[in-house]
Amino acid sequence: MASQRTSIRYGLTKFALRKINSIMGLLEGKRGIISGPLDEQSIAWKVAQKCHEQGAKITLTNAPVAMRFGEIQKLAEEINAEIIPADATSLDDIAKLYSQSQDILGGKMDFVLHSIGMSVNVRKNRAYTDLKYDWMQKTFDVSAISFHKFMQVAYQQDVMADWGSMLALSYIAAQRVFPDYSEMAESKALLESFARSFGYHFGKKNNVRVNTISQSPTMTTAGQGVKGFQEFFDYADTMSPLGNATADECADYCIFLFSDMSKKITMQNLYHDGGFSNMGINPEVVMPSE
Numbered sequence: 230m231a232s233q234r235t236s237i238r239y240g241l242t243k244f245a246l247r248k249i250n251s252i253m254g255l256l257e258g259k260r261g262i263i264s265g266p267l268d269e270q271s272i273a274w275k276v277a278q279k280c281h282e283q284g285a286k287i288t289l290t291n292a293p294v295a296m297r298f299g300e301i302q303k304l305a306e307e308i309n310a311e312i313i314p315a316d317a318t319s320l321d322d323i324a325k326l327y328s329q330s331q332d333i334l335g336g337k338m339d340f341v342l343h344s345i346g347m348s349v350n351v352r353k354n355r356a357y358t359d360l361k362y363d364w365m366q367k368t369f370d371v372s373a374i375s376f377h378k379f380m381q382v383a384y385q386q387d388v389m390a391d392w393g394s395m396l397a398l399s400y401i402a403a404q405r406v407f408p409d410y411s412e413m414a415e416s417k418a419l420l421e422s423f424a425r426s427f428g429y430h431f432g433k434k435n436n437v438r439v440n441t442i443s444q445s446p447t448m449t450t451a452g453q454g455v456k457g458f459q460e461f462f463d464y465a466d467t468m469s470p471l472g473n474a475t476a477d478e479c480a481d482y483c484i485f486l487f488s489d490m491s492k493k494i495t496m497q498n499l500y501h502d503g504g505f506s507n508m509g510i511n512p513e514v515v516m517p518s519e
């Protein structure tokens with residue numbers, strides 16, 4: 230009887246171990262590039278940590294200026310990854326990012342995360358009805374065209390492994406009006422459109438998938454740059470039946486989209502927002518309880 234109990238216990242342990250192993254190691258043997266980790270709040274920071282936990286080998290990248298202001302060095306030491314500075318608007322920098330990443334990691338990339346956003350007009354507090362167009366072009370270049378550049382350079386230089394995954398982060402202001410999000414709304418609409426259009430070409434080339442995640446408001450440097458962000462955040466949190474998705478949860482979703490579990494998902498904008506995007510009215514927003 231005692232030995233039966235032990236074997237049942239042993240059996241359960243083996244089952245539990247198998248379960249843990251199947252959850253861990255989702256990215257074992259994969260190589261990737263994570264852009265945009267600035268500090269511990271950054272979505273890309275959490276993604277990089279989880280890629281490491283799941284067995285991937287990665288390089289980190291950010292704008293050269295972020296090397297001075299951010300804390301990326303701390304992350305690099307923690308997960309034993311190299312940093313390759315690159316301005317996401319520069320084709321030369323992107324080409325170097327890819328060639329160095331392949332040298333360091335020893336082969337083609339299985340995944341690339343674009344986690345980059347910045348609006349000049351928002352930073353300078355320009356009203357949406359009084360935008361400066363040279364600033365707007367800079368915003369589009371940094372926040373959206375850079376994703377096309379990431380894909381075009383990778384496509385032309387054959388950087389992506391078969392069945393690889395390219396992913397960028399978006400926001401629902403691409404579809405709905407959030408006045409204080411300003412020109413970032415159009416940046417995100419462009420970003421999502423690039424994912425759809427390039428997804429076709431990359432899929433035909435070597436089965437590489439391209440998607441965007443439309444993430445809840447998240448307390449990060451880029452997020453908090455938007456006027457009235459706290460109200461924005463609280464409204465979405467109350468409106469969504471599951472509450473806002475956190476940066477950590479967004480990172481889990483990115484891991485899934487980098488993994489072989491999502492091989493046939495491509496050309497999609499995927500809402501990761503606790504249900505916000507399908508809500509019409511929530512009584513808790515209209516008539517808050519005392």
Ligand SMILES: NC(=O)c1ccc[n+]([C@@H]2O[C@H](COP(=O)([O-])OP(=O)(O)OC[C@H]3O[C@@H](n4cnc5c(N)ncnc54)[C@H](O)[C@@H]3O)[C@@H](O)[C@H]2O)c1
Nearest residue numbers: 265267271272292317345346398399446447449450451452
């Ligand atoms: N925070 C939110 O509420 C939220 C919601 C939905 C989507 N997103 C998107 O998530 C992504 C990541 O933002 P985050 O919230 O983690 O904030 P973050 O400020 O931590 O990250 C933005 C990153 O963009 C980098 N960057 C800016 N200009 C660059 C350039 N020229 N070249 C290379 N890198 C450059 C910054 O250095 C920074 O690391 C962005 O695309 C953002 O729009 C954020």
